[in-house]
Amino acid sequence: MEYRTIEVAEILGLSPAQVRRHARSGYVEPRRGPRNVYLFSFQDLIILRVATELVRSNLPARRVRRSLERLRSQLPAGRSLSAVRLSAEGEDVVVQDGSVAWEPDSGQYVFGFEVADIAGKALPIARKAAEDETMPPAELFDLALELEVLAIDEAIEVYERLLRIDPRHVDALVNLGRLLHEQGRLASAESRYRAALEADPSSSLAAFNLGVVLEDSGRYRDAIEAYERAISIDDSLADAHYNLAQLYERRGDKVAAFRHLKRFRSLS
Secondary structure: OOEEHHHHHHHHOOOHHHHHHHHHOOOOOOEEOHHHOEEEOHHHHHHHHHHHHHHHOOOOHHHHHHHHHHHHHHOOOHHHHHHEEEEEEOOEEEEEEOOEEEOOOEOOOOOOEEHHHHHHHHHHHHHHHHOOOOOOHHHHHHHHHHHHHHOHHHHHHHHHHHHHHOOOOHHHHHHHHHHHHHOOOHHHHHHHHHHHHHHOOOOHHHHHHHHHHHHHOOOHHHHHHHHHHHHHHOOOOHHHHHHHHHHHHHHOOHHHHHHHHHHHHHHO
16 A cells, blocks of 8 residues: 555645655655655654654754654564554653663654554545455555554455465465454464465464464464474474474473474574
């Protein structure tokens, strides 16, 4: 899902000229669409919102650009963006995501807003896009990713719509499984992860996520099998080694537990 200049202006309360000026300043890197028009991502909207406040604070352009580059690299991906809050505490900008807070830079910044406010304004545009019944699978997938930030239930609907067109779309199966897992729908999540593995036996992420949902279901032996499968595909999955260490410890297999814990520490 991408937003045109006029839509960004409406969401952020800017003029189209201001949006284009920010884009030309290099604060964001929107994609160029037909006729060379700017196309912005949801993350671009957040950066533009911050850029607007920083410019108003009369900071030097170089300082603004440096701060925004750091913030862009530190913003959490996925739906957690809607929970982010940016605020000023003394002379520091604090980014807060749930119970975790950090400072991307220091300086005299004066702003504070909920990213969810932007998400709420962007949602109608994404919903309108979802009404397009002719949207191809690649665009449906991008729309579902965007809706993960804006509205989880609607993201699930779009993933399911995509899977009716392409039942073997591995990324959609994995992402849908994750959303269902987060909602506590463990059996449904498991079925999506297994379908992803059937479509692509080399998907270490599907195998790892399957292990997590099986572990959360109390099926520890099956979880071990899934985690072992994940590291057989990609031995660098530190979390899989850690989870295996815990499960083998639970089973009383201290040798296996130590082996995986040692590997986890080497990766960490």
